Amino acid sequence: MKALQVLAVTSEMFPLVKTGGLADVVGALPEALLREGVRVRTLIPGYPTVLAAVPATKVMRIGGSLFGGQAQLLSGRVGTANLLVLDAPHLFARSGGPYADHRGRAWPDNAIRFAALSKVAADIAMGALPGFAPDLVHAHDWQAGLTFAYLRFSSGARRPGTVMTIHNLAFQGQFPAETFAHLGLPHEAFAIDGIEYHGGISYLKAGLHYADRVTTVSPSYAAEIRTAEAGMGLDGVIRARGADVSGILNGIDTEAWNPETDPFLAATFDAARIDPRAADKVDLQVRFGLDQDARSPLFGVVSRLTWQKGLDLLLEALPTLLGAGAQLVLLGSGDAELEGAFRAVASAYPERIGCMIGYDEEMSHRVQAGSDALLAPSRFEPCGLTQLCALRYGAVPVVARVGGLSDSVIDANPAALGAGVATGIQFGPVTTEMLRVAIERTVALYNQPSVWRRIQANGMAADVSWRDPARRYAALFRDLLSK
Numbered sequence: 001m002k003a004l005q006v007l008a009v010t011s012e013m014f015p016l017v018k019t020g021g022l023a024d025v026v027g028a029l030p031e032a033l034l035r036e037g038v039r040v041r042t043l044i045p046g047y048p049t050v051l052a053a054v055p056a057t058k059v060m061r062i063g064g065s066l067f068g069g070q071a072q073l074l075s076g077r078v079g080t081a082n083l084l085v086l087d088a089p090h091l092f093a094r095s096g097g098p099y100a101d102h103r104g105r106a107w108p109d110n111a112i113r114f115a116a117l118s119k120v121a122a123d124i125a126m127g128a129l130p131g132f133a134p135d136l137v138h139a140h141d142w143q144a145g146l147t148f149a150y151l152r153f154s155s156g157a158r159r160p161g162t163v164m165t166i167h168n169l170a171f172q173g174q175f176p177a178e179t180f181a182h183l184g185l186p187h188e189a190f191a192i193d194g195i196e197y198h199g200g201i202s203y204l205k206a207g208l209h210y211a212d213r214v215t216t217v218s219p220s221y222a223a224e225i226r227t228a229e230a231g232m233g234l235d236g237v238i239r240a241r242g243a244d245v246s247g248i249l250n251g252i253d254t255e256a257w258n259p260e261t262d263p264f265l266a267a268t269f270d271a272a273r274i275d276p277r278a279a280d281k282v283d284l285q286v287r288f289g290l291d292q293d294a295r296s297p298l299f300g301v302v303s304r305l306t307w308q309k310g311l312d313l314l315l316e317a318l319p320t321l322l323g324a325g326a327q328l329v330l331l332g333s334g335d336a337e338l339e340g341a342f343r344a345v346a347s348a349y350p351e352r353i354g355c356m357i358g359y360d361e362e363m364s365h366r367v368q369a370g371s372d373a374l375l376a377p378s379r380f381e382p383c384g385l386t387q388l389c390a391l392r393y394g395a396v397p398v399v400a401r402v403g404g405l406s407d408s409v410i411d412a413n414p415a416a417l418g419a420g421v422a423t424g425i426q427f428g429p430v431t432t433e434m435l436r437v438a439i440e441r442t443v444a445l446y447n448q449p450s451v452w453r454r455i456q457a458n459g460m461a462a463d464v465s466w467r468d469p470a471r472r473y474a475a476l477f478r479d480l481l482s483k
């Protein structure tokens, strides 16, 4: 089979810059795709952290001015990743996050910053970079969405295939209509059959509308976003694309997430030798200042603290958790109100509830290794990665029955327990009451050690690697190009 050349376009990529699951996916997929005969080069903005981490050489000067400043394209490698870095200091040379300053205020020129990324992506796709002729462009989320609009209206003999992947429909890249005049797109793009959205414009809609295929990160989420409840205003556009929209569940990096070799753990373990996990539980209890009670079921949370993640429901369900004799550790950051509320309950019950506000990669591994169960009560969840890590680490996932959470966890209902295939606990609808029931069910299962062991072992045996997802992406790419 002929190797495919793919240009990936993204605003973040692990380990260079990360605010969420998007970065993990974009970081891990290229290596998995390589095994399927797909070579990926990833275009990413030249944020200071990226420029500092990537020894890169200039491969192209971008002629004239790119949205008001000089820019160049660099090429470099990080590990096995093959990168193209858009070095445009007027857009990306700032301290702070990729989308916002240190205080969380969105950069006022985000519309232009990510239009520039997309414009350069489209130019590369059309052959601007000598020696690189991608067969296909794979752009991620709204930040790269305009790529498809620029491609649609560019002239040239090349017509690479185009695939847009949505990691979270909640982020749509909406800007006022005035922005349109600065984008250099023809007037016809400002239309319902284009990027116009309720009088303004949406970069995500550009991708939904103009990409040959749209994928999202789980089959269930792909189905849910066709409905008004989960479509976030774009369900009509998504329905109109019919079978062009599909879902491919994410994997995780099973090297970085390997309990047999994980350097951050107090004790390593594997499915056949799970007892050392007990030491990780004690370590976690100590680090979070909890009672070192081996028999108390320990629930863990690793999450952004936002409405999406449903952790306000967990706050309401805490009396049930405490009443069942359980403990809780939470690692997360986000909304100030939720941060404050979790700090408050942790100081009210210091020996039972522990909370760390912040982002801490190492600690996230310890939470997965030391918790008995991992909670993910999301109101919606395109895929979710923490439940995949939990499966691999023997922390039984307790998840809302939405999106990728429902696709990756087999609920311990009587049928699944009877067949010996359960890997976790699901609950729905996503309400405090059903979360309470799920916590009670979890504790009841935990108190049956042989049943619990089986659920843990099933989860640890589940394939959460990128192998199967990469096969599916490669098949989709080849199918599209064969048309």
Ligand code: ADP
Pocket: 019, 020, 021, 022, 024, 302, 303, 304, 331, 332, 333, 358, 359, 360, 361, 364, 383, 384, 385, 386, 387
């Ligand atoms: P989302 O992308 O919506 O935030 P996902 O579950 O898809 O949710 O991905 C979140 C990723 O970020 C996971 O890899 C998770 O382990 C990590 N993560 C989230 N919050 C933290 C935190 N406070 N510290 C360390 N890692 C975190």
